[in-house]
Amino acid sequence: MASGHRSKKLTYLSCLALGMIFLAGSSSRAEEGMWTFDNLPSEALSKKYNFTPAQEWLDHLQASSVRFMDGGSGSFVSPFGLVVTNHHVAIGQLQKMSTAKKDYVKDGFYAKEPKDEIKCPDLELNVLVSTQDVTAKVLAVVKKGMSEEAALKARKAERARLEKEAKQKTGLQSDIVSLYHGGEYWMYAYKKYTDVRLVMAPERQAAFFGGDSDNFTYPRYDLDMAFFRVYENDKPLRNEHHLKWSTNGAARGELVFVTGHPGKTDRLFTVAQLAFQRDIVFPLTLGFIDRTIAALHEYAKLGTEPKRRALTRIFGFSNAKKAYDGMFLSLNDEQFMELRSKAEKEFRIKIASKPEWKKAYAGAWERIENVLKKHGTEIRRRVYLRILGSNLANKAITIVKLVHEVKKSDADRLDGYHDSELERLKFRLFSPAPIYPDLEAVNLETGFRLSLDKLGKNDSFAKILLELGDPKAASEKLTKATKLGDPEFRKKLVEGGVAAVEKSDDPMIVLARKIVPIIVENEKWQKKHIESVFTPANERIAKARFAIHGKNAYPDATFSLRITFGTVRGYPMNGTRAPFQTTLYGLYDRALGFENQGDWLLPERFWQRKNKLKLSTPVNFVSDCDIIGGNSGSPVLNTKGEFVGLVFDGNIESLAGRFFFDQSVNRTVSVHSSYIIEALRKLYDANDLADEIVTPN
């Protein structure tokens, strides 16, 4: 049977074997893969689907795709700078715009006229303009005989130099992306937009219907959308490229594409790296998440306003918890690890079989394994050498570091403080978004306690914290006393440079001054002992893959633009099949299945206007496109390049996608394009917006 909790496991394990073959580089399953635009497997595509994307088609999609630096994707859907993304991508900005009196997260928002659109406090959008392979340049600075540490430093300096040079030349935000774990380096040049205004967002209960319970699951019934408008010179952007809207959506079995910015996959990790994730990284992360959620829930109990303030943070951490729990289960699947070990062993035997391969690539796996074994404890320690979760404390640390780093030559600076990175850093650092001292106190206290618990009182970092006294009292005192909540105060400190920072008696700055040396020391240790070994080892493994399999593989996700494709289709689940789509009928069914309560409470307008709606309207649908977190807000496109859906989630089986893609059950969950229009017109009286989207321009 294709049913039952355990049979599911067997099902996907049978597919794992295939996955392993692919991971070794030779894929017959075209649907797997987050491809860079320069390396789409066109042959497989045209063979299987009889569709060959033209360069123009690809260029149009690239120019219509938007990166949300808050962590997500989006696309232009009108020639007037209109961008659609997910509500849960927009939620950070919605929260920052909200107050106790006007809660856009809870109540939603619609600007009937352009003048009503609200500027986001610190939203940065990027549109990829060009990409260029700079591998040779980056690697040219590594000279024979250099120590690994020196090589790492040279490489980093060169990357920063190239980025700065490119930015100066083109005026574009220029970031070097390391693909295939250092197998290639590419310069990505972006048009950057920072005047972005909110146009429309539904109530969170409509966008996130089903709440944390239904998050990462399917069948699903969410209106997870939000609209922003990009402005330039205080006027709506006139963008050449935007996606045409299909009100039909996609049919079952139809070939579809997704463009967007998958955040992170670890599919090319070695077995040692996977085991390290399983044994060290995930338990650490989950421990932190659990403590934070518990503390936030306590705080939220204090009243309506604390509940509002904590909501987006609780959402973010709960979302992360569910995702990490799912990935963690994959890592703990013995059969998965066995298959992975077997594949790696076979690959290494192949490497060893040819003298020139052996010379060039062998030994990299052992080096990685040895470093992880040797320095596991130190790596673990690093996590707690931070003020976890506190916005104010982290701003203080950034300021202290910044004023010192900018005095050094660009090549000598810490990661994150190179000239090419400062504009973005300052945009965030000086954000006018509100910071709530009472919520900050909770976050700070949680971080303090975690560091104390995990490091022990003899640790140099813990000693500094202990000097502050009781964590709760100290956190409250610090967050109340500091003036760092005021962006002007932060600006003045940075403008005042080292002198201003050194003499500041702001208690958070005073604390940061004590902490920064310890953090910096650890960062340097990390570079010397870990990164300098990992970087060349990963590079060698990547090159071994290229040598044996050529480049018909995709790199792990890096929050850079990718394109993936697949078909709209259901999958086996729960002893039966999940449908390829859901409808408005199902939305009401699920609400009533939970008595229209809690996570499944539908906003009142859904009941009042029910009879206006066409209940057979598709709501969400699934496809076997290969996505992951960061793809939220991505457009789903048909072969004509039309917008047929809005990616907002993966099913529960997709969580394993961090480590492998199982086409039989891994699904992308999207909002159907026709639901968006139906909702705008009939639920939100947003006909103007709907017209702007569907009118051909």
Place this chain on the structure above:
Amino acid sequence: MASGHRSKKLTYLSCLALGMIFLAGSSSRAEEGMWTFDNLPSEALSKKYNFTPAQEWLDHLQASSVRFMDGGSGSFVSPFGLVVTNHHVAIGQLQKMSTAKKDYVKDGFYAKEPKDEIKCPDLELNVLVSTQDVTAKVLAVVKKGMSEEAALKARKAERARLEKEAKQKTGLQSDIVSLYHGGEYWMYAYKKYTDVRLVMAPERQAAFFGGDSDNFTYPRYDLDMAFFRVYENDKPLRNEHHLKWSTNGAARGELVFVTGHPGKTDRLFTVAQLAFQRDIVFPLTLGFIDRTIAALHEYAKLGTEPKRRALTRIFGFSNAKKAYDGMFLSLNDEQFMELRSKAEKEFRIKIASKPEWKKAYAGAWERIENVLKKHGTEIRRRVYLRILGSNLANKAITIVKLVHEVKKSDADRLDGYHDSELERLKFRLFSPAPIYPDLEAVNLETGFRLSLDKLGKNDSFAKILLELGDPKAASEKLTKATKLGDPEFRKKLVEGGVAAVEKSDDPMIVLARKIVPIIVENEKWQKKHIESVFTPANERIAKARFAIHGKNAYPDATFSLRITFGTVRGYPMNGTRAPFQTTLYGLYDRALGFENQGDWLLPERFWQRKNKLKLSTPVNFVSDCDIIGGNSGSPVLNTKGEFVGLVFDGNIESLAGRFFFDQSVNRTVSVHSSYIIEALRKLYDANDLADEIVTPN
């Protein structure tokens, strides 16, 4: 997280530990258990739910509960003999009433007036009238010093004698039920009804919406109902007891009861017995099922009429396959078997700790294990010493056995041929239901081939089959030539006794005459070497359980009347929660999710009359009542004894219920009482029937 394919496993395993404790007899989880009416855990019930069922209440439920000898349950829902059950319990009779021209399975049926009600060809209904503990009587015939074989024979003879005596005394069908694997014997006396007429059945696509795919799953949207009327002396029965109908159904969290006839659980099996199921019985059964389904599908391809003829058989085998696959997965769960081993070991240590316990009970487990080890191959062989699946061949075998057995003294007869069993045997044997020779040929051929494949050509049984020549040709010839399809011919043969049967040249009878001696020989061997050992060993284990834990436990299911209870509630599934109920909205959602096709094709009337329906009407709901196959058609009752739902399935997690009950996820799936009324009135124009049900009498 409470999500993901693998986490489900962890979830239920954590509960298994509890299950084990219970299986050893001391339960704090009142919801687990298929209780006999004399031994309801009233204390736990009143403690947890503050509800103490009165004896009158129990008697009323018992008298309103109906057993379908086709394999299912039902209940009286009017004082005029009206019985409700599932469509899938009724389907056998519906099929037998149907012809190429009038297909009640496909099209449904409604008798607008009593005169239109159609008599079922061979449906027997039972209503339990009384029960009596006869353990002492049955065991009294086993004398000290008797061989195990002699003891078994004495026990069987006494059971047959007691049944016959009871029947003669009361006129009631009297069956002895072995409870707790022989720990107790009870005489169950039934009022038997054989004039049962069809009143109403919806189209199968409405009853079995979602088909084999959705079978054993939830959320679900089925109208799995059918109505029969019991007649006595050609008039509707006037029954004193019937269930009052609640159109409100049950609320979330409400305490509900289910009465009915669970068919078979193996929760008290020893580890050796479980392993035997896993290693021998289930692979055998699944092999047979797979071959049969494949053959039937081939046959169904031949045309519309073959498709119609094969449908209920394909349904039956597919249903069994899904159930067995689910159970088989449980058996193959190493952690389940480990926990079970541990519990058994601990129990046996306890037994060994007290000299009188040790003397009385120790050694039983080893005896069972040794028999299974020693005779595994013979037991396996037995399965194929039969004409699997052929109705005609089995009728021939029954006739040949019958005429010989009735000549012996009752005590000396084979199982199934005692005086107390003959009325029921003949009712089935002489059924006027149609038998289709072409379908019979397919079944016969499948059985032939399986026996030949599995036994090898040197086996005595296989040799007889080989003499017939090519299995396909032989099967076609036999089923075409035999006159056994005619019930009058069968009657005449039986009336003619041994003489008529011995001289018959009907080819199926000729074959049966050759086969029966081999089957009988094997049955005797089986009794001598297996059953005679198992019976006392199981008895001792049962008594050991009573000795240590008292009788606060329930016996394994035996297709005898039980009562179970629990609350209406959803459960964790698929990374989120399953709702406690579904609605008509969801029915349309699921149909559209599969484009109203295949398993999810809704009958036309559902689309035509959609706007008449109240879409918020609950369709199906789940409760944590402990049921299993055989409970199909059971009423779900509130504390007032009102009918709130109609049991029709368990969720996919419930399949493990054959071996253990996991309250966290095992759920009973029922049709909501209000959907039944809504459908009768608005979809089927069956207002008279609806009125009969809901009108208080």
